[in-house]
Amino acid sequence: MGVFRSIAGWFSKRSFNWLGNSYFNYGSYVNDENILKSSDTFNLMKLISDQVALAEFVVEDVQTGKDSKDPRAAHALQVLECPNDYLTGFEFKKLLTNIYLLRGDVYPFYDGSQLHILNNAYSELTDAGIEKITVAGENVPRFMVRHIKNIGLNHLEGVGLLELAKETLEGVMNAEKALTDKYKKGGLMAFLLKLEAHLSPTNTTQTKTVKAILDQLEDIKDSGKTKMIPLGKGYEIEALESPVDDEKTLKYLSIYKKDLGKFFGLDKDLLDKLEEKDMEQAMMKLFTSCLKPIFKNVEEHLTILLFGKNSGLRLRFRHDRLDYVGMKTKTDIAYNLVRTSIAVPDDAREMLGFKRLNTEESSKLYISKDLVGLDRLEDVLKSTLKGGEDDG
Known part of the structure; x- marks a missing residue:
């Protein structure tokens, strides 16, 4: 011990x-x-x-x-x-x-x-x-x-x-991460400065021009801002976009995310x-x-x-599956459960969110008259009335 x-x-x-x-x-x-x-x-x-x-x-x-x-x-x-x-x-x-x-x-x-x-x-x-x-x-x-x-x-x-689902998860998570990272970084857009001439560290004019262009590009911080950069002969700027293909990635996610549920x-x-x-x-x-x-x-x-x-x-x-049922439907269910004597009135009250009465009458099972066959209804009523007379 x-x-x-x-x-x-x-x-x-x-x-x-x-x-x-x-x-x-x-x-x-x-x-x-x-x-x-x-x-x-x-x-x-x-x-x-x-x-x-x-x-x-x-x-x-x-x-x-x-x-x-x-x-x-x-x-x-x-x-x-x-x-x-x-x-x-x-x-x-x-x-x-x-x-x-x-x-x-x-x-x-x-x-x-x-x-x-x-x-x-x-x-x-x-x-x-x-x-x-x-x-x-x-x-x-x-x-x-x-x-x-x-x-x-x-x-x-x-x-x-x-x-x-390891491979499916990795694919989904990597695709989600690629999209998230792309838009976190403003679309991963970069600029490529192309020169017809070779860059020479001793060419001070060329160095100053390249630096001036780069400074202006780096100055673009606000999205939607337009910047005009005049370029001399032999200089060209191209946009280098993200290799992430949004359409293909989203199509991939739409297919494989559904697979996760399986x-x-x-x-x-x-x-x-x-x-x-x-x-x-x-x-x-x-x-x-x-x-x-x-x-x-x-x-x-x-x-x-x-x-x-x-x-x-x-x-x-x-587990209460009735949490997702509307009150009208709950009321109908409660009524029918009592009517068919599957539940007592207190059970129905609890289902509808009311406190149990905990009385003798509220804990009894009742059989509704309309559950008795029509061919037997008269006999049942007579039997009930006769029983009441005997009690008296």
Whole structure:
């Protein structure tokens, strides 16, 4: 026990950051720090990680499927709400999701009171088929860490955007950088001074003329300013424009930026069209294609990390897809859920943003008369009236 305490203490004294190793290819770097400089990559990752971070954790009883009243559940939810001294619950979920998407592997670490995300963790399988995880050469006790993998074809390693889309990302980022740099520097326009005669350092007249021309060119600082430079015979000025072809670069970006969504399990074009037509459909598509698998994977690992195996408890994400539905649609949904006895009036009130009444009547299920077949309506009414007379 003392060994485990010392290891936990060793880990808790260290800061857990996620600045990772750089990946080098074709003369450019793609790493964790600059990956989000690509606007489309940032937009897609923000879309996914925000939805995960906005989802609420609940702990269910495996047997009943209802929210657990177990003290272990209450403690786990407190930890998840405030995982450590430097991250909130929202930030922890967002960080975990971003690492998962970028690297394909993320290592949450739990010392019994705080949750951290390990950096530079290394995993291997022993001959007995047991995963061994080390950080800086130190073994991490198995019950204190989980290895969440975006599983591909390897049983031990996940695959992330840095690996799957490295060449696409490099192309997109380099193209974006070329355009940005070009316009930062005023279009990279230079001037070429051409002389018919050879330059001679001993020709003072020639030297003075060249210097006067260069001084006037350097004096052009404001965009849109016109400068007239009279030139003598044998002197000519040509504009030397940037080798960056804007049209080709933009065409390249329009094609490959869309491809980035596919590495997240998203068809960005389809999602954009659905958003224009129906936000609810768009969010359902995002949930089914992308969020649901992430939820399931994280739920399973964190359940084992926080409660161990066969605890009878299960950690779940509760994600409200109705956030993107208009109030009129919400009202119709709430009405129909109560009408068909799928939900009680208090459920409908909560869905519409009102407080639950928590009365006996508001927590009952009701069957609407118009849900009874017309051929049975008279019999049902007579039965109800007869029951009322008997009660009297």
